[in-house]
Amino acid sequence: MPRRGLLIILSSPSGAGKSTLARRLMGWDPDIRFSVSATTRAPRPGEQEGREYYFRTRAGFEAMIASGEMLEHAEVFGNFYGSPKAPVEAAMREGRDTLFDIDWQGGQQVRNSSLGQDVVSIFVLPPSIAELEARLRTRAQDSDEVIAGRMRKSRDEISHWAEYDYVLVNDDLDATSARLEGIIAAERLRRERQPGLNEFVRGLNREFDMRGTA
Amino acid sequence: MPRRGLLIILSSPSGAGKSTLARRLMGWDPDIRFSVSATTRAPRPGEQEGREYYFRTRAGFEAMIASGEMLEHAEVFGNFYGSPKAPVEAAMREGRDTLFDIDWQGGQQVRNSSLGQDVVSIFVLPPSIAELEARLRTRAQDSDEVIAGRMRKSRDEISHWAEYDYVLVNDDLDATSARLEGIIAAERLRRERQPGLNEFVRGLNREFDMRGTA
Numbered sequence: 001m002p003r004r005g006l007l008i009i010l011s012s013p014s015g016a017g018k019s020t021l022a023r024r025l026m027g028w029d030p031d032i033r034f035s036v037s038a039t040t041r042a043p044r045p046g047e048q049e050g051r052e053y054y055f056r057t058r059a060g061f062e063a064m065i066a067s068g069e070m071l072e073h074a075e076v077f078g079n080f081y082g083s084p085k086a087p088v089e090a091a092m093r094e095g096r097d098t099l100f101d102i103d104w105q106g107g108q109q110v111r112n113s114s115l116g117q118d119v120v121s122i123f124v125l126p127p128s129i130a131e132l133e134a135r136l137r138t139r140a141q142d143s144d145e146v147i148a149g150r151m152r153k154s155r156d157e158i159s160h161w162a163e164y165d166y167v168l169v170n171d172d173l174d175a176t177s178a179r180l181e182g183i184i185a186a187e188r189l190r191r192e193r194q195p196g197l198n199e200f201v202r203g204l205n206r207e208f209d210m211r212g213t214a
Numbered sequence: 215m216p217r218r219g220l221l222i223i224l225s226s227p228s229g230a231g232k233s234t235l236a237r238r239l240m241g242w243d244p245d246i247r248f249s250v251s252a253t254t255r256a257p258r259p260g261e262q263e264g265r266e267y268y269f270r271t272r273a274g275f276e277a278m279i280a281s282g283e284m285l286e287h288a289e290v291f292g293n294f295y296g297s298p299k300a301p302v303e304a305a306m307r308e309g310r311d312t313l314f315d316i317d318w319q320g321g322q323q324v325r326n327s328s329l330g331q332d333v334v335s336i337f338v339l340p341p342s343i344a345e346l347e348a349r350l351r352t353r354a355q356d357s358d359e360v361i362a363g364r365m366r367k368s369r370d371e372i373s374h375w376a377e378y379d380y381v382l383v384n385d386d387l388d389a390t391s392a393r394l395e396g397i398i399a400a401e402r403l404r405r406e407r408q409p410g411l412n413e414f415v416r417g418l419n420r421e422f423d424m425r426g427t428a
Binding site for chain 2: 001123125126128129130133148151152154155158161162164165166167168169179182183185186187189190191194197200201204205207208211213
């Protein structure tokens with residue numbers, strides 16, 4: 001049965017397992033499209049146009065904002081980041097979901113956009129802050145100062161948990177992954193997400209008519 | 215984590231597999247409580263008070279309606295049927311879900327009751343009317359007239375599909391059962407259904423404080 005594509009917003013503080021959960025979700029259903037952001041920051045070695053980011057000049061990015069081509073955008077440390085709208089709309093027309101790995105600011109904008117009714121938003125919490133900090137420290141050999149900055153950003157991100165539809169505490173990656181998949185599977189079964197039901201029920205009524213059921 | 219109990223409303227035309235799905239759902243999670251209806255109709259052989267129904271006199275039933283003890287009720291062929299409210303509220307306090315096997319009239323009343331915000335409603339459609347009629351005919355050696363009456367009632371029930379949160383087409387019992395379980399598992403993860411999250415996040419913030427994260 002045809003269905004409307006979802007806009008899946010996955011947010012969490014850095015170190016709570018969001019990237020791994022996103023990757024697993026796309027492994028679970030390879031039809032889910034990952035929303036690649038546009039940015040004005042310079043490409044780093046190994047980054048490819050359209051894979052990690054769409055790289056744009058500042059003027060090009062501002063033109064996209066002005067013409068309403070950005071579903072959401074923000075300026076972080078002097079660089080613009082944003083989610084282009086056109087690929088999301090194209091995916092929705094095909095009944096495909098789009099996954100957004102964005103923070104609370106992006107989440108708010110997408111939720112309040114013209115596509116807001118198709119948003120399913122999920123916030124991932126760490127089991128503890130000790131765990132969060134341990135993951136941040138394992139991941140990279142960063143200075144205490146850099147770690148402290150990430151922790152401040154994490155605290156700010158966590159403060160927005162109550163704006164999300166679903167909240168998962170990631171105390172076990174396999175269990176959390178399964179829960180996330182379950183949420184997406186269930187959301188696809190919501191009545192308004194299955195536009196084919198109208199025609200299906202019309203078919204049942206034609207069958208009643210043929211059988212002479214008043 | 216403590217959570218709010220759900221009011222699960224399962225409706226469908228007779229013959230679409232609703233009773234089997236209800237039984238399986240309670241097998242999946244034995245903590246789900248089945249809402250036993252009260253009725254003024256006489257007990258049939260083998261029926262036990264509190265198992266199939268709570269049997270009440272007409273005066274007793276009307277007193278329950280008058281004192282607001284009924285979450286929903288309807289009169290069908292001269293008999294009253296209704297769902298007592300107190301056991302549902304008791305289950306909710308324990309964080310347990312209650313399953314209602316009721317029709318669209320009952321569903322509307324529960325959805326519009328004081329407990330409406332905790333309702334998850336699911337409508338089960340048959341894959342076809344031919345299939346529905348076949349199941350009705352297999353089940354009992356009823357006259358064509360009785361079957362025709364049930365078919366009319368089924369058509370009326372199906373006409374209310376669009377009032378439900380979720381719609382399942384029961385073309386495969388195992389798949390439909392799994393989808394139903396998935397819906398309930400996902401609904402339990404909705405933010406507002408996990409009141410323990412407030413305290414959990416307060417705990418994370420205390421941890422931030424102890425680590426000196428501003």
